[in-house]
Amino acid sequence: MSFLTVPDNASVLRLLNQAAKPEALPSLAGKTVCMAFFEPSTRTRLSFEAAAHKLGANVIGFSDVASTSGAKGETLEDTIRVLSGYCDAIVLRHPETGAAERADAVSDVPIINAGDGAGVHPSQTLLDLFTIQQHFGRLDVDVAFVGDLANGRTVHSLAPAIDSFGGTCMQVPAPGLEWGDLPEKTLPEAVAEADVLYVTRVQAERGSTGAAPVVDAAALDGFDGIVMHPLPRVDELATDVDGGPCAKYFEQARNGVPVRMAILASELS
Numbered sequence: 496m497s498f499l500t501v502p503d504n505a506s507v508l509r510l511l512n513q514a515a516k517p518e519a520l521p522s523l524a525g526k527t528v529c530m531a532f533f534e535p536s537t538r539t540r541l542s543f544e545a546a547a548h549k550l551g552a553n554v555i556g557f558s559d560v561a562s563t564s565g566a567k568g569e570t571l572e573d574t575i576r577v578l579s580g581y582c583d584a585i586v587l588r589h590p591e592t593g594a595a596e597r598a599d600a601v602s603d604v605p606i607i608n609a610g611d612g613a614g615v616h617p618s619q620t621l622l623d624l625f626t627i628q629q630h631f632g633r634l635d636v637d638v639a640f641v642g643d644l645a646n647g648r649t650v651h652s653l654a655p656a657i658d659s660f661g662g663t664c665m666q667v668p669a670p671g672l673e674w675g676d677l678p679e680k681t682l683p684e685a686v687a688e689a690d691v692l693y694v695t696r697v698q699a700e701r702g703s704t705g706a707a708p709v710v711d712a713a714a715l716d717g718f719d720g721i722v723m724h725p726l727p728r729v730d731e732l733a734t735d736v737d738g739g740p741c742a743k744y745f746e747q748a749r750n751g752v753p754v755r756m757a758i759l760a761s762e763l764s
């Protein structure tokens with residue numbers, strides 16, 4: 496079974512419970528996980544690698560498409576057909592929306608979607624939900640998405656998940672980068688109403704332009720929720736937030752390891 500989108504709520508809750516007790520996960524000794532990263536990544540690739548190593552699996556892969564036959568014009572489908580003969584699961588990041596489904600259609604092994612263009616980023620959503628659950632003890636929270644919502648794939652998978660767990664979503668978009676029919680708020684309104692400010696950068700590599708609203712310590716005056724960010728940040732989230740009680744983004748990034756351990760164990764054991 497591949498992991499292409501955020502699974503149903505029962506599966507999400509099972510994975511979050513497993514991520515809370517990673518030492519109880521089964522060993523993946525003897526398994527090989529392939530990291531096929533056609534787009535830059537720091538957190539997603541390295542936390543999947545760390546997760547695989549912690550479970551005893553071997554890791555192969557690439558993170559620079561220029562060093563693969565993709566640079567010679569090989570199609571995604573052919574690359575996946577070949578890689579699926581070398582490993583037990585493929586963690587795929589690709590710049591095109593829908594790439595994970597295309598890969599899944601030709602792969603003999605599970606595909607784990609590690610971000611497909613402006614599409615979705617389901618493993619990020621699971622670690623976001625894990626972070627929210629650890630802090631609030633529940634998932635029916637009010638989330639304000641701030642920044643590039645048009646092209647931010649992390650938003651595209653987290654917002655529906657929050658909705659399906661009974662929370663509410665609002666948006667504070669960068670001008671021209673709004674998404675869907677989420678109610679629009681100003682940043683001060685969001686600070687007053689939301690439990691979570693989920694800040695995102697402008698996705699310049701997907702053609703987004705303009706400036707995201709800036710979240711800094713002054714803008715958070717009186718806020719008693721948490722600030723999350725999938726990272727990397729550019730200038731939309733000021734460093735003066737880092738030391739304060741609202742800052743959750745580095746803990747959020749760390750949660751990538753146990754959550755991705757749970758995902759790998761469920762796909763491979």
Ligand code: NCD
Pocket residue numbers: 538539610616619648649695696725726727
């Ligand atoms: C995000 C992504 O790749 O979509 N990063 C990540 O995986 N933590 C967000 C981003 O790049 O802005």
